[in-house]
Amino acid sequence: MTIPQKSIRQQIPSGVWVLGFVSMLMDISSEMIHSLLPVFMITALGASALAIGLIEGLAEATALIIKIFSGVISDYIGKRKGLAVIGYTLSALTKLLFAVASTIGLVLTARLLDRVGKGVRDAPRDALIADIVPEQIRGAAFGLRQALDTVGAFLGPLLAAGLMLLWANDFRAVFWVAVIPGLMAVALLLFGIREPEHQEAPKRTNPIQRENLKRLSGSYWWVVSIGAVFTLARFSEAFLVLRALQSGVPVAFIPLVMVAMNLVYALSAFPFGKLSDRMNHKTLLALGLVVLISADLVLAINTHWSVMLTGVALWGVHMGMTQGLLATMVADTAPADLRGTAYGFFNLVSGLAMLLASVLAGLLWDRLGASFTFYAGSIFCIMALVGLLWQPIMKIPKS
Secondary structure (H helix, E strand, O other), rough: OOOOOOHHHHHHHHHHHHHHHHHHHHHHHHHHHHHHHHHHHHHHHOOHHHHHHHHHHHHHHHHHHHHHHHHHHHHHOOOHHHHHHHHHHOOOOHHHHHHHHOHHHHHHHHHHHHHHHHHHHHHHHHHHHHHHHHHHHHHHHHHHHHHHHHHHHHHHHHHHHHHHHHHHOOOHHHHHHHHHHHHHHHHHHHHHHOOOOOOOOOOOOOOOHHHHOOOHHHHHHHHHHHHHHHHHHHHOOOOHHHHHHHOOOOOHHHHHHHHHHHHHHHHHHHHHHHHOOOOOHHHHHHHHHHHHHHHHHHHHHHOOOHHHHHHHHHHHHHHHHHHHHHHHHHHHHHHHHHHHHHHHHHHHOOOOOOOHHHHHHHHHHHHHHHHHHHHHHHHHHHHHHHHHHHOOOOOOOOO
16 A cells, blocks of 8 residues: 555654654764764873774674663563663763763773663664554654654764863863763653553563574575674774864864764655665665765775765765665564564674674774775675675565
8 A cells, every 4th residue: 555655754653753852862962972982082091093993893782782682571571661761771871981981991881881771772662663653654664763863963963062162172071961861861761652552461482482583584684684794884983083083173073074974864864764665675775885885985085074074974875775774674574573582683793793893994994094994894885785686685574
């Protein structure tokens, strides 16, 4: 059944909007810190690019690996919201550690705890969206949540840049302010959304026992593999911030690089989400890889600020094309009662890929220079594109 284009937003349940605004507030909080953290570690704590790559890789891998446990638990108990509240609360409170961090070790601790919170909340949240959204507009719903999330991801750096100018590059003062929107996100989640009632009580079976894992089809594991390769080709965005520092952008304005990337990401996520409901998924993924190859090459070739911003914008388009799509494909290929587990395994594999990619990026940056890091990213993209086009997409079953 074809849904009129003008009615799509009206058909998206209010719970998706609430979850989107929760994500937006938490991303404001997180990106106020993350847009400054690589520069803070280099200028204030004397870190190397390899150290930053290792910290970022470990942090993101931790978040993605933790998701498997939260996803499995949410399937077992048949509840999503409680785990999401715990995760968002932990992420909000750990922002306090960044403000008092005086060593790389404490920054690493703060990043890991923050990402544990992200890992706890994300798989149940995505499964909750899949639970409350009709299948025919699932791509649009995930695109909407991703768009609102990304609005926060550019408002956060924008606010950070303004406060850095106002407070004469006082990193720690900005980190203190970042706690506020994080706590607001927790409050909105607590009081703004009600978990849908299940028609049947959960069976309380172990979601990761052999009989259940067999229900995760070959189509699902194909999506997991593709997600891992995409993550391997796209290392931590901390390296975009470091590239901006190389281009001569003043420290106070460096967060605006993430503003630009996330603005493009936010503007493109919902349109591409709607498009994914009508377009062949394999084709859209391939186009996303082509855009990422272009971004890597632009960032590798020149350090002028205008060229750098072009590469950053292309990076944002790629994110808008692929991130909501991959989430939709997981929901499409997993049984409804195993969605939390499915998102968990998807993120476990992607987390390991993120750790490898970020450490490799930092090593190349220190040993051979920034350009080689982005050239290596483009090579991984080409390999992923060849693999994607070589493997015929499997038929996705309807659950």
